[in-house]
């Protein structure tokens with residue numbers, strides 16, 4: 001039996017480390033009707049796996065480990081031995097921080113150009129391995145080519161930067177956009193982002 005260690009217990013999943021493998025196990029929500037709960041967990045797991053596979057063709061993310069006895073509620077993937085960006089970004093020099101953010105923007109451009117919306121772009125879902133940024137947690141992701149969905153994806157990252165790395169968030173987000181400018185639909189998404197943000201400001205006043 002391989003030694004297993006629980007490394008994270010979130011609201012949605014338990015993350016178990018077993019040697020060089022991560023097992024993401026979607027947990028039961030007892031407030032849901034059991035049959036429905038099972039269906040939701042299976043479909044979310046299936047979608048996350050599909051998105052991870054699709055994303056790994058264009059950006060850095062953990063590779064999926066296929067096994068014969070597949071559990072429909074578990075994803076087995078490569079363990080990334082690195083540093084979570086939410087904990088490490090502040091330790092980098094200002095120049096390195098901007099470089100990392102530009103790389104993040106470039107990766108989002110590639111995801112969006114493949115119609116992949118991450119759905120939870122925060123620095124807690126990014127791991128720095130050497131100088132490469134890996135994206136994890138496609139648990140809220142979906143497939144869409146709409147400018148609106150891409151703009152909201154970016155907006156969530158902006159908010160996350162503001163919340164976690166408050167002092168420098170503007171500089172950091174600027175660097176993200178510099179990287180993102182490589183996207184085929186950069187102009188259209190940026191235009192949409194302005195609309196999304198106006199809506200947000202209007203809403204917060206009411």
Ligand SMILES: Nc1ncnc2c1ncn2[C@@H]1O[C@H](COP(=O)(O)OP(=O)(O)O)[C@@H](O)[C@H]1O
Pocket residue numbers: 007008009010011012013015022024062077078079080081084124125127136137138139
């Ligand atoms: N492949 C991986 N390699 C290393 N750490 C991981 C990996 N997948 C998840 N983790 C760790 O577990 C945490 C939670 O995983 P995540 O997929 O983001 O689940 P949740 O949906 O609960 O946020 C991550 O923030 C990260 O610290």
Ligand SMILES: [Mg+2]
Pocket residue numbers: 124125137
């Ligand atoms: Mg997460």
